[in-house]
Amino acid sequence: MASTADTTGQHVHTLLAAHSKRLVKLHPQVLEDRDPEPLHQMRVAMRRLRTCLIQFAPALDLPAGVSAQRLARSGRRLGLARDLDVLRERLDTRLLPRLSDAETRQLKPVFKRLKRERRDAQHELRSELHSGRYLKLLQALQGWLRDPSFTPLGEQPLSDWLPEWQWPWLGTLLLHPAWWLTDGTGAEEQELLHELRKGIKGARYRLENLQPASGDTALSWVERLKRAQELLGDLHDLAVLRDAIEQQLPQTLATQMPELHALLVEQQGSSWSGWRALAPHLLDPGERRQLLLGLLQDQANSSPQRATV
Numbered sequence: 001m002a003s004t005a006d007t008t009g010q011h012v013h014t015l016l017a018a019h020s021k022r023l024v025k026l027h028p029q030v031l032e033d034r035d036p037e038p039l040h041q042m043r044v045a046m047r048r049l050r051t052c053l054i055q056f057a058p059a060l061d062l063p064a065g066v067s068a069q070r071l072a073r074s075g076r077r078l079g080l081a082r083d084l085d086v087l088r089e090r091l092d093t094r095l096l097p098r099l100s101d102a103e104t105r106q107l108k109p110v111f112k113r114l115k116r117e118r119r120d121a122q123h124e125l126r127s128e129l130h131s132g133r134y135l136k137l138l139q140a141l142q143g144w145l146r147d148p149s150f151t152p153l154g155e156q157p158l159s160d161w162l163p164e165w166q167w168p169w170l171g172t173l174l175l176h177p178a179w180w181l182t183d184g185t186g187a188e189e190q191e192l193l194h195e196l197r198k199g200i201k202g203a204r205y206r207l208e209n210l211q212p213a214s215g216d217t218a219l220s221w222v223e224r225l226k227r228a229q230e231l232l233g234d235l236h237d238l239a240v241l242r243d244a245i246e247q248q249l250p251q252t253l254a255t256q257m258p259e260l261h262a263l264l265v266e267q268q269g270s271s272w273s274g275w276r277a278l279a280p281h282l283l284d285p286g287e288r289r290q291l292l293l294g295l296l297q298d299q300a301n302s303s304p305q306r307a308t309v
Helices: 008-032 036-055 068-098 101-106 108-130 132-146 158-174 187-208 216-246 258-283 285-302
Strands: none
Touching: 008 036, 008 108, 008 132, 008 158, 036 068, 036 187, 068 108, 068 132, 068 216, 068 258, 101 108, 108 132, 108 216, 158 187, 158 285, 187 216, 216 258, 216 285, 258 285
16 A cells, blocks of 8 residues: 555555565466466466556666566466456356357367367466476565665655656557547457557556555546456457357358357447447547546645645
């Protein structure tokens, strides 16, 4: 928890210590692979750790072995296994209960493929989490946490620099071209929306990284960005799942499995409608102006009064 007396370095040290502790705690559970939830939590913890390292890099004097780039490989291994869990969960809970027995039987090759790919992904993940590269990175980070070092900017009060730590990421996010797409079905459009989703998630994490030092404006946008992330995540998962299924079919999905095709179209339409209703609201000039002014006001409210000379 941050206070108005915290320096940026002190605040980031608390965040990095929490994420590092979480990674270490989840490590054996992820290796056991008995429950998908520890994998999900570890992926989130690593993403948040990487976001901190990127966001606050100008404030940190880190050893050479600790960087967001060095975490990227481990993050990809976690992400591959987790994405396969998400696809399987969507099939099991949101699609299969609404399909006929005939179409359910046609999905058996898909389940076999997902199971095989998940097994391979877990093997690669185990290798990564046992690798000297990953373990040395954690060791170097824990060494820095015991004896942290900061740049001059890191020694500055956090409350004096809140907009600078927040706004550059939000400004870049709001300029992304995917906000203006009117159709999300093409491959190029899907890729742009996926990029935007990752940008939204990163901006949300960066706003959360400054709580509770920042105020109500940042908190309200965290909730909006979370909803946007969920809608775009659904669109991405549906597209990936459709592709995985169609690769196992001799004919098109619409021809061979019309019930499943209709369900996917229905769910995609629902998520797309929700996204198209939300996006213009976030881009509204008044909303964007209120965001910027609100972040500045939050800084004024959180900054301690200093005597003038």
